[in-house]
Structure formats: structure tokens, C-alpha cells
Amino acid sequence: MANSIPHVGNPLPRPWHLLRQLFLDRRGGFQVIYVAVLAFVLLYVFTVKGLERALLLHFQRTVATAVAVDPLLGPVTEQIQGRVDAAVRGSRWVRPGGVRVQVLVFGADGRTPLYVGGRPLALPAPTDPMASLREAERLLPASADVSVSVPHNALAANVVLVGYAALLLWGLYAYNRALARREAEQLAAAVSARDGTAERAARIERELEQVRRRLEETLPLESAQQQEIEQLQGERAALHRQLHALEERERALRAEAHKSSELDAERRTLEEMLDEALHDVSRREQEIRDLEARLKRASKESPAPRLKESEQLERRLRALYKNLEIDDRAISDLVALRDAEMQLKAEEALKRLSDEPESAAVRRKVGGLPPHLSIFELGFAGKGRIYYTRGEVRRHRILAVGAKNSQKTDLEYLSRLS
Numbered sequence: 001m002a003n004s005i006p007h008v009g010n011p012l013p014r015p016w017h018l019l020r021q022l023f024l025d026r027r028g029g030f031q032v033i034y035v036a037v038l039a040f041v042l043l044y045v046f047t048v049k050g051l052e053r054a055l056l057l058h059f060q061r062t063v064a065t066a067v068a069v070d071p072l073l074g075p076v077t078e079q080i081q082g083r084v085d086a087a088v089r090g091s092r093w094v095r096p097g098g099v100r101v102q103v104l105v106f107g108a109d110g111r112t113p114l115y116v117g118g119r120p121l122a123l124p125a126p127t128d129p130m131a132s133l134r135e136a137e138r139l140l141p142a143s144a145d146v147s148v149s150v151p152h153n154a155l156a157a158n159v160v161l162v163g164y165a166a167l168l169l170w171g172l173y174a175y176n177r178a179l180a181r182r183e184a185e186q187l188a189a190a191v192s193a194r195d196g197t198a199e200r201a202a203r204i205e206r207e208l209e210q211v212r213r214r215l216e217e218t219l220p221l222e223s224a225q226q227q228e229i230e231q232l233q234g235e236r237a238a239l240h241r242q243l244h245a246l247e248e249r250e251r252a253l254r255a256e257a258h259k260s261s262e263l264d265a266e267r268r269t270l271e272e273m274l275d276e277a278l279h280d281v282s283r284r285e286q287e288i289r290d291l292e293a294r295l296k297r298a299s300k301e302s303p304a305p306r307l308k309e310s311e312q313l314e315r316r317l318r319a320l321y322k323n324l325e326i327d328d329r330a331i332s333d334l335v336a337l338r339d340a341e342m343q344l345k346a347e348e349a350l351k352r353l354s355d356e357p358e359s360a361a362v363r364r365k366v367g368g369l370p371p372h373l374s375i376f377e378l379g380f381a382g383k384g385r386i387y388y389t390r391g392e393v394r395r396h397r398i399l400a401v402g403a404k405n406s407q408k409t410d411l412e413y414l415s416r417l418s
Helices: 015-023 026-067 076-089 129-139 155-217 223-301 303-320 328-336 340-355 404-415
Strands: 100-106 113-116 143-149 324-326 362-365 376-380 384-390 396-403
Touching: 026 076, 026 100, 026 143, 026 155, 026 223, 076 100, 076 113, 155 223, 303 324, 303 328, 303 340, 324 340, 328 340, 328 396, 340 376, 340 384, 340 396, 384 404, 396 404
Parallel strands: 324 396
Antiparallel strands: 100 113, 100 143, 362 376, 376 384, 384 396
């Protein structure tokens, strides 16, 4: 009569069942969400990087094809400028996609620019066919330098972001459904086990009552009957303990089911935050487009104030910093920053270099220049650079001001200094 209570749950699971149970464990639910969000961010960043690399290879091949022109069809410069401009600006990646492509095309001598960053250069046209052929012999084969970047506010980057966001939300939804389904199965199994145990206990109680009645009718009590009574009483006590344990398990499962509803509310909160982020990205894209349009209109309408600003800045810097020789190129670079905060940081670095050169944040000596040039780099505002050397009359000579995106052009200019 002392039957064993059936074990609640499945037999020892196989490895893939173990992995499934690990991911469906309620205690690891938040860790799974954090890992999913981290994977979403990493996938987005590296996908954009991979897209930049693929587009770089694509535009390198396209520009290489565009600069391979036939001198017999007309002036080489006009052919290269027209074909490169059509290949870059006519691409769907650039116009609707928002991808930024910078192209520099130089002649065979490596010094004659033919196409610079989307702005065709006006070169004198040859007057006779022989001059056109001599120009082709001097400029061909042309070489091109292509750089591609995918801004995070571009349409291509937003498509990747929305795709991965949809995949993340679908995965979190599926994970939450699977977790809720598992909790329901466990709760149903616990309730079924509790009902079976209660039925078994009731049956034992009835059997015990029947034995008691038989014992009252049969005197004296036999030793075998006494042992059976004691065994039934012990089994009843064990069943009561198991019933109590199952009731505790049921309460725990119900509490975990309540936590599942909290997790679902958190998922909805994450969806709302993602929608707000996407709306904010769209709004910022519109603001950027408005600012770019306003900047273009301002640059077309008022060229004279820029010249006046450059002259005022030149007079002020050369009057304030007596220990510095400031080139015209550096003055133009400061005006071209068009950012009051960046200009203020640059002027602060110039003041420190003039008054307290030992405390200036000198990054390093600029490498890759001719041996006779000893030029140093002074940082400001994180990504800004001030290039200077020892002055002829004063302590230092400021050669140029730039940033990381203009480093290549700045180094080319510095390498040409005497």
C-alpha cells in the first residue's frame, strides 16, 4: 500500500533540452533581454561598417572605370569630370540613400587636380588637337582616391536600424510567449500533481478508517495489523508533507507568473522607447536638412561678411598673441570652422601655446613629412588639430588648423612648405 509518489516533470533532458530550459528560466529572463539588446547594437554598428566597406569597393571600381577615358573623344579633363560626377552624384546610394562619397582625382603627375570632392575644376581648354593630345599624355592615366561614409542619420543606416529593431522586437515577443507557455505548463503540472496527491491521501484516509473499524471489531489486535496501521500512518504523514511542498510550489509558480506580466509590461515600454527614438531620428534628419539649406542660402547671400570676419580675426590674433607668427592659411582654417565653440577652443589652445608653451597639449611630431620639416601637432576640442613649427622671428609659427577629416589635405599642404 505504500506506493511512491510520481515525479513531477520530464526525465533527464538531452543537451538541447538543457539549453532550451536555460533560456526559458525565469531567473535568466532579464539577462537574455540585455544580451539581445547588446547584440542588436553590435549588429547595427558592424553592419553599417560592412556596408561602408562594400560601398567603398563599389565606388572605387566605378570611379576607376570613369577616369579611364579616350583622349580622341575630347578634352581629357572635361571627360573625367563629367563621368566621375555622373557616376557619384547619379548613384542611388548618394541621393536617396544619404551615403557620403568624397572623390579626389589627380593627373598622372600626382599634382594636377582634375576632380575634388564633387566640385569640378575649371581648367583652360586646349586650343588645338595637338595640345589636347599633349594634355592627355601628361594627365593620363589619372589616379583617384575615394572615401565613403554612411552617417547614422542616412536612409541606408536607418533601414538597417529599423530592420534589426523589428527583428529584436519579434525575438523578444517570441521569447516572452515561450516563457509564458512554459510557466503555464509548469503550473498545470503542479496543480495536476497536487490533485493526484490529494486524491491519494483521501484514498489512504478511507482505507485507514476501514482498518480502524476492522480493528475495533477484531480483538485482540494482531501484531501484523498493528504494523500495517503504523505503516499507513507514516505514509499519510509523508503524503501530507509532499502535499504541503506541492502547495508551496504552486504559490511560487503563481508568483513567477505575476513576474511574467511585469516582463511583458517592460517589453511594451522598450517598444515605446524605440518608437520615440525612431521619431527623434526622423526629426533630427529634418532639422539637419533645414540647417544645410539655410547654410547654403547664407553662403550664397553674404560672402562679404566672411571676408570681414577673416580680417577681424587676423587683426585680433596677431595683436593679442605676440609670441606667435600666424599664417594666412591658419586664419582661413579658423574661419572655415564655422563653429563658435570650436573657434573658442582653438583660440584657447593658441593662447596657451603663446603664454605657457610648457603646458600646451602637444600630441606628437607630425610624421610622413619631408626630413627638413619639423612640424608639431597641438590638439583642441577632442578632434581639432593645430600644426605649428619654430618661428623665424617669434617663438612659434602657426601653419594650419584642421580636424581629423581634413588631415590628409592638411598634410599635403604641410609637405609642400619650404
